[in-house]
Each structure stands twice: as structure tokens, then as C-alpha cells.
Amino acid sequence: MTPRERDPLRVTTDVLVVGGGPAATWAALAARAAGAEVLLVDKGYCGTSGVTASAGTTHWLVPPKHRAAAAAERDRRGAGLTDPAYLDRTMDQSWRRYQPVAAAIGYPATGYFRDVLGERHLVQGPVYMKEMRRRVRRAGARILDHAPALGLLRDGDGQVRGARGVLRQEDRAWSATAGGVVLATGGCAFRSGALGSHVNTGDGLLMAAEVGAALSGMEFSNYYGLSPAGAAMEKNLYFRTATYTDADGAVVAEDPDEIGAMVTGRVALMRARLAGPLYAVLDRTTPAHRADLRAQTANAFLVFDRLGIDPFRQRFEVDFVLEGTIRGSGGVRTLDPSGWTGVPGLWAAGDTASREPLVGASSGAGAPNSSWTVASGSLAGSAAARHALASATWPAPAAGTGTAGVSAGRTRGRRPWRDVVDTVQAVMLPMAPNAFRSAGTLAAGLRRLDATWRELRELPAGTGRQQVEAREAAAMLAAARWVQHSALARTESRGLHRRLDHPGTDSAQRGHVLVHGVDHPVVQRIPAIRKDPVR
Amino acid sequence: MIELISAERCIGCDLCIRVCPTDVFDAAAGGGVPVIARQDDCQTCFMCESRCPVDAMYVAPLRTPAPADSVHRDLDRLAADGTLGSYRARLGWGHGRRPPRTSEQLYAIAGLTGPER
Incomplete structure (x- = not known):
């Protein structure tokens, strides 16, 4: 133990928010508004961390008169797994809370950035998150x-009363005692290279599961976004406007409409990519589209310009990049729209929480997920504040959790958890087994991951930055195992979850796959909330 | 990936160390230009470049390191053709720039005359 570890930074606060993306900042604002003292801890830098800050993002803003129709359409796309209460709260909260921020940032969306499900306000991610940090x-x-x-x-x-961690730039430990904790650390993309997702290693999922929270919908975690090959710039909007060709220039598929579901067009594109290189040109655009796209998505054209590509006229190679639970919908199961995990003192918000109540088995890609961060963050922050302020004092935290990957001892030479990440990626990143699943490949992947989990329990983790890396590896490995367990249990195809050995949708399986436990995950099936799904 | 920090432009403010979400940079011993200490942790998110107050940083568009003879390592060219600082200019961040507040300003800053409707 180094002197810095013996002398941790100790903080006491009403509400501790873990994470620094949109859901975390909305949670911090709501908890402050409820009168609580708030500490927000981020792995990176609040304002640049995560998938929103580095992207452009739209919000799903539905006027009251359109909400019934929008909720019905969401459930249809979500294959019957949404929850009307969460849909109502998300539309209501995002509509009321986001508009002042939109007004502060300015420039309303132009025509292209609207759709049938609601108004969409597009904002540059860096601008939005800089504004959110300022507000916090x-x-x-x-x-x-x-x-x-x-x-x-x-x-x-057994109440959650805070968290502990590392100030990684100071090689010093921190420990925060709190009356309530909101986990908003994002989802997990298994370090695939998806834009902004390097910090999204599923840390919150692991921390929640270690204190008894369940995961839900982890099978809906295999969304692959399209990016210019070699770059990190997945943009679904662009690819709705493209013509796709193979190496010989033959047209593979046009306009895979209804992006977000595994519909025919997307599956055709994925199969084409598995067969060989895939190219796109954004030639299905009008001059108005082209101007809108260039004006409103600064970062995408930053990449095209630096690559020397005119994407409207030149075909360019594209590749699929796994976006995991970020654009999927799996995560920590919550019991109500405030994001309560069922564990006293612990709430989950944003991509840390399962978004099945909002988008079901489909992807929350972009706008719905952004509105979800506003709503789930705000409601979790408020609830955690009420919980913390209801008791004048709290017993001191007695026990730390979070032992996977952080056993004591020093490490020499090559850091062994790098091998853990390699194994997780070998199982999770390739599209062939993960987008097109079957019992055999899922079981084989799970055996490999289980063996690695047993090894990880024995690995020394070092100190400071090394401890963080070890925990990230543990979190990705835990998430991968939950994905495989859930995907094995759902013996049908539904939404993002595609089984080659069970290609049909089975109405008897219209429900949720929960997983409990870290060392020995146990699967549980529960029925969907809606009695009659929207058709 | 982060490839270059212009020593000519860098003022040693160390802001990039603070704002990089993946902790890629270390302070130089004795001050000066920060060190790209953990390039393999760079996620090509352009956040450091977007915050650099003197337009000194260049993030190449590829997720893997550029070879030494790549155009993405040619600092003189990138400075001369205005690529350095181009993301900040596009966001309207930095001295003498203003972030767009209306659709018209948004089109103007992107070098467009309008939505061409």
C-alpha cells in the first residue's frame, strides 16, 4: 500500500452521482434542485466523457398531443417489451426539462432532423456537454x-452508502459516503472503438450486480453501427442516405429503412460485409439533405474532410462497429421510472439502466436514448435526494464491494488483464457469432468467458491506474457473460436478438430475460408489462 | 488518434491533460508541451483538439496510429492549410470566434449559404 492509498480523499455528501455524461449531469441537477448536496465523480472529464460529448445528438421531443401515437409506435418497434409508464415519463420529462437547454444552445433543427415519432433537436455533443457541466x-x-x-x-x-475509487492522475484513493447513489456510468461497448465509448466498460453494471441488482435485456446488446472503415464515426443518419456496393461495384442494398431494428436491409448489409469489403456513397440525398448533414454534424465531416473523402460523390469503404448495450437496450433492471434498482439507496440512470421499458427489443439509437438520459437522470437524482434527505444521519459504510479484478498484490511485467480484454473481444466483437447467434456458438463463447472469469478472480491488480484497468476488464467480462447467458435463454428471434437456430418470434417469450449474480449468473424470465402488444 | 501537438503553438497550459476523457496525456517534466503518454487509450473523439485554446493539437481521423510518413504526421502542412484548429473553428470556439446561435449562423459557419430549399 502506497502512502497515497493510506490517505484517501474522504468526502461526505447527500447524493453521489457516479458518471459524467448526460444522465449523470441531469441527475446532479435534479438532486441539487431537491436541496441535496451532490458529488459527481467521473472516470474521465465531465463534459468530454462518453458517447454523447463526442457525437452530435438528437433528442426525442414529443408534443403532448402526439404522445399516445408515439408510445404505440415505440412499442411496435420494440417488439412488445416497452412499459407505458416509462414512455410517458420519458416524453414528459424530456419535453419539459430539455427545452431550456436547447434554448440556451440555440439553432433549431432543420427539416431533415424530424421524424414521425417526434420533434428532434440536434446539438453538437461537445457544445451540449460543456453547457451541462456549466449548469452542474x-x-x-x-x-x-x-x-x-x-x-x-x-x-x-445492506443500504448502499457511497462508493470508493481512485484519483487516477494523483495515484490517490477516494472514498465518498452518501445517503443515496445514482449509477450513470454508461453502457458497455467492449472497447470496440465505437465513438466515445472507451470509458463505457460497463462499470456501473458490475457495481450494481455486486450489491444484488439484476440485469435485464442483456441479449439486446449486439447493435453494430456503420463507420467509415478504420475511423470511429458511426452515423446511422448518413447510412439511411446511401447506396451500398461490394468490391465489384454491385449494389448490395439500398436504404435500410427503419434503422435501429434488425430489418431486412440491415441484415443484408451485415451479410454482405461478412462476405467481403463493403462500400457506401451518400448519393440518395437531395441538395437540401446534403447541406443539412454538413451543417448539423460537424464531427462526421471533420472525419470525411481529413480522410479526403467527398461522401456524396465518392464511394468509401465502411465497416460495422459493435456498439454493445449503448445502442442496444440491456442494462441494470429498474423497478420504476425513477430508476430504483431494488437495492436500498441505489438508482441507475442513462445507459446503465435497461432501456427495454422505452425501446423494448430494438435500439434506442440516438434520439430516444438522449431523452431517456434527461428523464431517467432527473428522476433518479430527485429520488436519491429525497431518500438521502429523509434521514438526518446515516450509519457509516461498513463494507466495500467490488472485489472482482482487484485482489491485492502487485503485478510484474505484462498486465494480465490485457489478456482478459482480448478474450472478451474475441468472443463479443465479431459479427458472425454475435449478430447471428446460435446455441452452439453462444455456449462455446460462454465456456471461454467462464474460464477467464475464474482466472480473473486470482489476478493481482496492482494500484492506481492498474486497478482501474483491472476493474474495467472485470466489468467487460461480466457484461459479456450476462449477454451470453441471456442470449442462450431467449430461444427465439426478437428485435436486435437474432437466433439462426430459432429464426421466428415466439409470442410465449414476449417478456424479459433477467440475470442475477456475478460469479454464478442465474437467469429468470418474467412476462412483459403490456397485456396486449401494439401491432 | 492524437498524433501531434505543435510545440510552436503550445503554451503549456495542460488543459488537454485535464479534459482528455481517457487520460492519454502526462505533464512534461519541468513544464512545456504535454506528453502523449498513452496513445493506445486514445479513442479519436477530438475532445482535446476541441478544447485546446491555441489550436495546437491534431487528431487524425483513423483509430490506429499513422505511419511516420503519413500526411497525418505532417505538422507544417496541417498548420499551413488550416487543418489545425478546424474543429474549433467549426464549433465557433476560440478567440475571435462565436458559436452559432441560429440556423443561418450554423450554415454560415459550415461554409454553406443555406439549406438550398
Whole structure:
């Protein structure tokens, strides 16, 4: 133990928010508004961390008169797994809370950025998250950057009472005691290279599961986005406007409409990519589209310009990049729209929470997920504040959790958890087994992951940055195992989950696959909330 | 990936160390230009470049390191043709620039006359 570890930074606060993306900042603002002291800890830097800051993002903003129709359409796309209560709260909260931020940032969306399900306001991610950080600070919340959490703290009654972690740029530990904790660390993309997702290693999923929360919908975690080959710039909007060709220039598929579901067009594109190189040209655009796209998505054209590509006229190679649970819908199961995990003192928000109640078995890609961060973050922050303020004092946290991957001892030479990540990626990233699943490949993948989990339990983790890396490896490995368990259990195809050995949708399986436990995951099936799905 | 920091432009403010979400940079011993200490952790998100107050940083568009003879390593060319700082200019961030507040300003900053409707 180094001197810095013996002398951790100790903080006491009403509400601890773990994460620094949109859901975390909305949670911090709501908790402050409810009168709570707030500490926000982010693995990176709140304002640049995560998949929103580095992208352009639209919000799903539905006027009240269109909400019934929008909810019905969401459920149809989500294959009958949505929850009307969550849909209502998401539309209501995002409509009311996001508009002032939109007004502060300016420039309304032009025609292209609207769709049948609701108005969409597009904003540059860096601008949005810079504004959100400014608001969090102005509201009086404290922010610790470069402060990855390693595990949650519990009191003697099993209540979550804070978390502990590392100030990675100071090689010093931190420990926060809190009345309520909101996990908003994002989803998990298994370090696939998807834009902005390097910090999204599923840390919150692992921390929640370690204190008894369940995961739900982890089989809906195999969304692959299209990016210019070799770059990290997945943009679904562009690819709705493209013609796709193979190496010989033969047209593979045109306009895979209804992006987000595994519909015919997308499957054709994925199969074409498995057969060989795939190319796109954004030639299905009008001059108005082209101007809109260039004006409103600064970062995508930054990449095209630096690659020397005119994407409207030149065909360019594209590749699929796994976006995992980020554009999928799996995550920590919540019991109500406030994001309560069922564990006293612990809420989950944003991509950390399962978004099945919002988008079911489909992808929340972009706009719905953005509105979800506003709503789930705000509601979780408020609930955690009420919980914390209801008791004047709390018992001191007695026990730390979060032991996977952080056993004591020093490491020499090559850091062994790099091998763990290699194994996770070998199982999870390739499209052939993960997008097109079958019992044999899922079981084989799971055996490999289970063996690696047993090894990981024995690995020494070092200190400081090394501890963080070890926990990230553990979190990705845990998420991968939950995905395989869930995908094996769902013996049908539904939404993003595609089984080659069960190609049809089975109405008897219209429900949720839950997974409990870290060392020995156990699957449980529960029925969908809606009695009659929207057709 | 982050490829270059212009020593000529860098003022040693270390802001990039603070804002990089994946902790790629270390402070140089004795001050000066920060060190790209963990390039393999770079996620090509352009955030450091977007915050650099003197347009000194260049993030190449590819997820893997550029070879030494690549155009993405040619600092003189990137400075001369205005590529350095181009993302900040596009966001309207930096000295003498203003972020767009209306659709018209958004088109103007992207070098477009309008939505061509």
C-alpha cells in the first residue's frame, strides 16, 4: 500500500452521482434542485466523457398531443417489451426539462432532423456537454474528474452508502459516503472503438450486480453501427442516405429503412460485409439533405474532410462497429421510472439502466436514448435526494464491494488483464457469432468467458491506474457473460436478438430475460408489462 | 488518434491533460508541451483538439496510429492549410470566434449559404 492509498480523499455528501455524461449531469441537477448536496465523480472529464460529448445528438421531443401515437409506435418497434409508464415519463420529462437547454444552445433543427415519432433537436455533443457541466457547477454540485469508481460501499443494513475509487492522475484513493447513489456510468461497448465509448466498460453494471441488482435485456446488446472503415464515426443518419456496393461495384442494398431494428436491409448489409469489403456513397440525398448533414454534424465531416473523402460523390469503404448495450437496450433492471434498482439507496440512470421499458427489443439509437438520459437522470437524482434527505444521519459504510479484478498484490511485467480484454473481444466483437447467434456458438463463447472469469478472480491488480484497468476488464467480462447467458435463454428471434437456430418470434417469450449474480449468473424470465402488444 | 501537438503553438497550459476523457496525456517534466503518454487509450473523439485554446493539437481521423510518413504526421502542412484548429473553428470556439446561435449562423459557419430549399 502506497502512502497515497493510506490517505484517501474522504468526502461526505447527500447524493453521489457516479458518471459524467448526460444522465449523470441531469441527475446532479435534479438532486441539487431537491436541496441535496451532490458529488459527481467521473472516470474521465465531465463534459468530454462518453458517447454523447463526442457525437452530435438528437433528442426525442414529443408534443403532448402526439404522445399516445408515439408510445404505440415505440412499442411496435420494440417488439412488445416497452412499459407505458416509462414512455410517458420519458416524453414528459424530456419535453419539459430539455427545452431550456436547447434554448440556451440555440439553432433549431432543420427539416431533415424530424421524424414521425417526434420533434428532434440536434446539438453538437461537445457544445451540449460543456453547457451541462456549466449548469452542474453553477447549481453548486461538486465535480471530481478522473475519479473512476472501483466499487460501492454498504452499511450494516445492506443500504448502499457511497462508493470508493481512485484519483487516477494523483495515484490517490477516494472514498465518498452518501445517503443515496445514482449509477450513470454508461453502457458497455467492449472497447470496440465505437465513438466515445472507451470509458463505457460497463462499470456501473458490475457495481450494481455486486450489491444484488439484476440485469435485464442483456441479449439486446449486439447493435453494430456503420463507420467509415478504420475511423470511429458511426452515423446511422448518413447510412439511411446511401447506396451500398461490394468490391465489384454491385449494389448490395439500398436504404435500410427503419434503422435501429434488425430489418431486412440491415441484415443484408451485415451479410454482405461478412462476405467481403463493403462500400457506401451518400448519393440518395437531395441538395437540401446534403447541406443539412454538413451543417448539423460537424464531427462526421471533420472525419470525411481529413480522410479526403467527398461522401456524396465518392464511394468509401465502411465497416460495422459493435456498439454493445449503448445502442442496444440491456442494462441494470429498474423497478420504476425513477430508476430504483431494488437495492436500498441505489438508482441507475442513462445507459446503465435497461432501456427495454422505452425501446423494448430494438435500439434506442440516438434520439430516444438522449431523452431517456434527461428523464431517467432527473428522476433518479430527485429520488436519491429525497431518500438521502429523509434521514438526518446515516450509519457509516461498513463494507466495500467490488472485489472482482482487484485482489491485492502487485503485478510484474505484462498486465494480465490485457489478456482478459482480448478474450472478451474475441468472443463479443465479431459479427458472425454475435449478430447471428446460435446455441452452439453462444455456449462455446460462454465456456471461454467462464474460464477467464475464474482466472480473473486470482489476478493481482496492482494500484492506481492498474486497478482501474483491472476493474474495467472485470466489468467487460461480466457484461459479456450476462449477454451470453441471456442470449442462450431467449430461444427465439426478437428485435436486435437474432437466433439462426430459432429464426421466428415466439409470442410465449414476449417478456424479459433477467440475470442475477456475478460469479454464478442465474437467469429468470418474467412476462412483459403490456397485456396486449401494439401491432 | 492524437498524433501531434505543435510545440510552436503550445503554451503549456495542460488543459488537454485535464479534459482528455481517457487520460492519454502526462505533464512534461519541468513544464512545456504535454506528453502523449498513452496513445493506445486514445479513442479519436477530438475532445482535446476541441478544447485546446491555441489550436495546437491534431487528431487524425483513423483509430490506429499513422505511419511516420503519413500526411497525418505532417505538422507544417496541417498548420499551413488550416487543418489545425478546424474543429474549433467549426464549433465557433476560440478567440475571435462565436458559436452559432441560429440556423443561418450554423450554415454560415459550415461554409454553406443555406439549406438550398
